[in-house]
Amino acid sequence: MDTALPSLSPSALADLLGRPDAPLLLDVRRRERFAASDRLLPAALHCAPEDIAGFAARERPRDVIVYCAYGHEVGCEAARTLRLAGWNARYLLGGIEAGENGVDRLQDIAAWRSAPLPTIRKRADLGVTGERPSRWITRERPKIDRIACPWLILRFIDPRAKFFYVPEAQLVEHARELAATPFDVHGAPVTHEWERCSFDAVLHAFDLHMPALDRLADIVRGADTLRFGLTGPAAGLLAISLGLSRVYRDDQAMLRAALPLYDALYAWCRDGEQETHDWPSHEPQGTSA
Amino acid sequence: MSSILPPLSPAQPSRWITRARPKIDRVACPWLILRFIDAEARFFYVPTEQVFAEAERIGAIPFDLPNAPVTHQGELCSFDALVAAYRLQDLALQALAVIVRGADTDRLDLAPQSPGLLALSLGLSEIHRDDQQMLQAALPLYDALYAWCRKAQGERHGGAPKAMQGARA
Numbered sequence: 001m002d003t004a005l006p007s008l009s010p011s012a013l014a015d016l017l018g019r020p021d022a023p024l025l026l027d028v029r030r031r032e033r034f035a036a037s038d039r040l041l042p043a044a045l046h047c048a049p050e051d052i053a054g055f056a057a058r059e060r061p062r063d064v065i066v067y068c069a070y071g072h073e074v075g076c077e078a079a080r081t082l083r084l085a086g087w088n089a090r091y092l093l094g095g096i097e098a099g100e101n102g103v104d105r106l107q108d109i110a111a112w113r114s115a116p117l118p119t120i121r122k123r124a125d126l127g128v129t130g131e132r133p134s135r136w137i138t139r140e141r142p143k144i145d146r147i148a149c150p151w152l153i154l155r156f157i158d159p160r161a162k163f164f165y166v167p168e169a170q171l172v173e174h175a176r177e178l179a180a181t182p183f184d185v186h187g188a189p190v191t192h193e194w195e196r197c198s199f200d201a202v203l204h205a206f207d208l209h210m211p212a213l214d215r216l217a218d219i220v221r222g223a224d225t226l227r228f229g230l231t232g233p234a235a236g237l238l239a240i241s242l243g244l245s246r247v248y249r250d251d252q253a254m255l256r257a258a259l260p261l262y263d264a265l266y267a268w269c270r271d272g273e274q275e276t277h278d279w280p281s282h283e284p285q286g287t288s289a
Numbered sequence: 290m291s292s293i294l295p296p297l298s299p300a301q302p303s304r305w306i307t308r309a310r311p312k313i314d315r316v317a318c319p320w321l322i323l324r325f326i327d328a329e330a331r332f333f334y335v336p337t338e339q340v341f342a343e344a345e346r347i348g349a350i351p352f353d354l355p356n357a358p359v360t361h362q363g364e365l366c367s368f369d370a371l372v373a374a375y376r377l378q379d380l381a382l383q384a385l386a387v388i389v390r391g392a393d394t395d396r397l398d399l400a401p402q403s404p405g406l407l408a409l410s411l412g413l414s415e416i417h418r419d420d421q422q423m424l425q426a427a428l429p430l431y432d433a434l435y436a437w438c439r440k441a442q443g444e445r446h447g448g449a450p451k452a453m454q455g456a457r458a
Contacts, residue, residue: 019416219405219408228401232397232404232405232408233404233405233407233408233409234405235401235402235404235405236388236401236402236403236404236405236406236409237405237409238405239388239402239405239434239438240402240405240406240409240430240433240434240437241433242437243432243433243434243435243436243437243438244429244433244436246433246436246437246440247429247432247436257429257433260413260429261409261430263412263416264409264410264412264413264415264416264426265408266412267411267412267415267416268408268409268411268412268415269412271415
């Protein structure tokens with residue numbers, strides 16, 4: 001472990017996951033080890049150690065967190081290479097395995113494993129392995145699920161994902177041409193199942209478990225399937241989504257405009273759910289109203 | 290209309306001032322002012338104890354705090370006060386006012402959309418610590434909600450997707 005090199009703990013990383021301004025998450029495990037693993041950290045890209053220098057030179061420098069298997073020399077070396085190329089790189093303490101038995105200190109391993117980081121399952125069949133941008137396709141004129149799923153994919157599965165909205169009659173043809181995965185349409189690998197919507201299906205497909213995302217899933221499902229009793233904010237999400245769809249006739253513009261709303265809803269699911277807002281509490285202390 | 294309030298589309302950009310860390314009413318009112326009263330209006334968010342002194346210094350109208358010319362009255366919130374003061378006769382705005390009032394005064398039963406507006410507003414406030422950024426981020430939300438109030442109130446969303454044509458399910 002290199003003490004001079006900036007690092008961060010799994011719990012500090014957990015707090016950053018899904019945020020719109022989250023740093024890039026780079027999986028730098030060696031090729032064989034990466035291939036043998038069926039998990040990734042959420043929204044991570046893979047770059048093998050020997051390709052880091054090229055990646056660092058090719059891409060625009062930004063905030064990045066690298067992780068390897070255990071947070072030892074592989075991750076540190078990658079972070080060092082990135083920093084030399086002008087990136088603000090940190091490495092994840094403990095790596096994706098949260099420490100190596102017999103090597104890392106017991107109390108470190110215990111701390112790292114006490115609140116395990118969420119991970120996602122690689123799904124090569126859906127185009128998601130962390131190695132190249134995934135492509136997704138669905139029906140045009142999105143309202144809720146076809147916006148919520150792209151948000152979920154961009155923030156937690158693949159930040160480089162591309163989305164295509166096409167007329168339903170041409171979906172199969174376009175999916176083949178574009179090599180894109182259909183979603184939120186019958187017969188697609190990711191779609192509604194019984195009372196569960198496509199947002200639920202994405203969480204299930206990638207085996208992603210986070211309490212705040214489960215709360216958000218309830219809201220999306222309630223809005224998308226008109227079951228407002230599921231959770232308070234569902235009717236409001238539906239109204240705002242239908243309104244956005246009126247404001248934005250272009251589907252990509254609709255998606256861009258809606259992403260910050262889902263960021264806000266997710267922030268509420270994560271942090272703000274206990275908070276209420278009412279006029280009497282506005283009263284500043286000591287003011288004669 | 291209280292004489293202190295500017296006319297519609299004033300010759301000089303109007304200035305408005307309120308307490309820092311806006312969540313609902315202090316963002317909804319600026320949206321209403323920008324879209325219906327003065328597109329060039331400017332907004333200032335300052336610590337509560339400085340609102341009136343700053344208002345005097347920069348020539349701004351205080352809103353959404355006790356003793357301000359635009360503020361809560363009884364069960365009505367500042368958004369209601371502006372709609373009434375400017376006699377904005379728009380059914381969609383009346384519907385939006387109920388949603389805002391429900392979210393702002395913790396009466397989430399007033400409109401089914403109020404809890405969602407509250408959740409989104411608190412979430413935006415969590416993300417945007419800068420009040421001007423919060424305002425900019427919230428404007429599209431009110432545009433969308435107003436668009437829904439205007440045209441989409443009767444519109445339903447289809448729920449489950451239709452069949453993928455030609456797909457072998």
